[in-house]
Amino acid sequence: MESKAYSVSEVTSYIKNLLTLDETLSHLVVEGELSNFHHHTSGHMYFTLKDDSSRLQSVMFESSNKSLDFEPEDGQQVKATGYVDVYEPRGEYQLYVRKLEKLGAGELYQKYLELKNKLEQEGLFAEERKQELPFLPAKIGLVTSPTGAAIRDILSVLKRRFGPVSVLIAPAHVQGESSEAELIRGIEYLENRDEIDLIIISRGGGSLEDLWSFNSEKLARKIAAADIPIISGVGHETDFTIADFAADVRAATPSAAAELAVQDYIELSGSLERLGERMNSALERRLKEAENRLASIKKRPVWRDPERMLSTAEQKMDNLTHRFARELGDYFQKRCDQISGLAGQLDNLSPLKILSRGYSITRSEDGSPITEVSRVEKGDRLETLLSGGSLESEVKKVREEDDIIE
Template sequence: MQQKVITVTELTKYIKDKLENDELLSNLLIAGEISNFHHHGSGHMYFTLKDKKTQINSVMFKSANQRLQFEPEDGMKILATGYVSLYEPRGQYQLYVQSLQPDGIGALHIAFEQLKERLQKEGLFEEEHKQELPKLPQKIGVITSPTGAAVRDILSVIKRRFSGVSILIAPATVQGERAVPTLVDALERLNAREDIDVIIIGRGGGSLEDLWAFNEEELARAIFNSNTPVISAVGHETDYTISDFVADLRAPTPSAAAELVISNQEELARYLNRLNNNLKQSMKQKLKNLRNKVNNLTQRRVLLEPKRQLQDSQQRVDELEARLINKIQSRLDYLQEKFQTQAGKLDSMSPLKVLRRGYSYCQKVGQDQGITSVNEVDPGEELEMVLSDGKIKSRVLSIDNEQVVKK
């Protein structure tokens, strides 16, 4: 009998049918460790599931992994449900995962730690972002279930501590799938009002699943972005939620939040009395210091004997005036002496002084320019001889060229 020839595609389809029709392989619960995890942009998850001896390629499509409450990671030990089939293009069998849960620690706990770590790295828990609560709020917004025990506790405590404060309740669902949208909506509505000074958001105690709405990222970011200070009051003292970390203040219980948000009226009255007494004492001391200062000023001589102080000033002015006159006179004497010295020098160099010693000054008649050489005149010319006490007119009879002053 001749053996039938089949194609690779036919073989692959045959193996795939065998795998998918096998009762054991079509409904598996497998324990293993995740490695090579990749969350594709399409939304599908690809990873390897392994134990100490072997491994199998695995895929979890977007439609299945959207229900996950945590993000799978390399090294995470999990329990996977699904079926084995064959990926025809590669002829490779793989596990098609339909659900995942952590092996040991619960999925919600892992999801809580993962979100907490991520938001902390973003800085949403830093003290620098915390808003200061008002000392005496006029109106308090409360976000919780209108029928739960938390709202009754909050109203009771606030009424007991300070009956005059106004409270506005923004009702919300605090558990289940509808909780987060209603909580975020209530927070946005209170933020839109200008008369709300502080907001309390919370609920009474419950299991981790019951409180899970307060661990959702959407609500955490809404609290962080709130313009109005927010107090988180979720569950009991041992319960911690993501809302507690992002809020401006965490209260261990709803009743504790009411204690923190408003001062006791009697305590506030005592505090105001202390302030009033301190103010009075401070004012008394201030007035006493000012009175002493005024008394010290009135004892000064300038106020007790103002005329004597004025006389001292007048004497000082007289002294300064005398000193100024002496300085001016000394300066004038110095300048007078200097002037006379320079005048004497000029007088000794005056041509008139020379004329008085017997010398004369010769010039042609009708001219002012003096004659300095015999070559400037001719015989018969009329000349004027200028002496110290008058002039002599003369006529040139002859010229002698013999040089008197040697050059």
């Protein structure tokens, strides 16, 4: 006797009924670590609860999550209360969460925070260490998976924004055991190429585990020590890795990294065109101003009748020359008269002038003047200065003033 054949829908419906009737699964409390968290635009939250051995797909509808007192993130330890049911269109069982409580950071997330704090305290993420991105890189190095969505997004954006830019790809696994070493080797390879102006290290989104290679301490130190500016574009906008903090610039997504790497060709062309128009306008304005100034200068008398202006200037120069000569002569004559007057005064005070009036000066043999009789003795030889010459004599007798009066 053949067994009855059931349709896929019948099997799925049967399993759903079994789960619905199970009292344990109808009201279940599960503890685990959040992973692959996604808050949909509908308001519903989709995530995975995991431990070391297994994973449980979970959903929390907006009606239940709007009263949450925390923002769920990958790596958090939580306690979820709900029920297990089957999502029939996919034939997948999942936990429908009615209540979610935060317990503490997951082990992996705790490692991430510890490393982040360590490198931050070392100053590895300091702004003063960051390099500026080149304005127009001629060649960009790209470290990523050659088969992932990230490389397609980056190349598409680069081509759209600035087609002439050249790209050199250093292929690397972006998750798994070998990915850390391959990412580091990719950066080293591009650093040794002289033509590389900028490096992008990137991958698409994923769980904390998927992105773990970008939370490597070795990779972070390599990025921070690189001589070439590096943009990190890892995951989605809400994903932050250690590589993001170590890089010179962090982009929210791979596409955003490409947009930061190059200028938009159309916008740049428009800016250059507008700049050219402004320069032409400024040049035309300056030329017009110069023409107006030249026209104004041409209207001045010196341009209309230059000979007349020169004649007037020559006449003024002649007048000034005559005036200067006259005043200079008067000045010197006045000074000469003053000098003559002073010379006369000095002449009147001269000893020689006094001698011409009958006076004389008597000096001893050593040349000192004799002003008192008491300085002379009988037998002294004296010199007497007179107007026109001198006399030498010998003292025969010395008489005091009283003897002369008698």
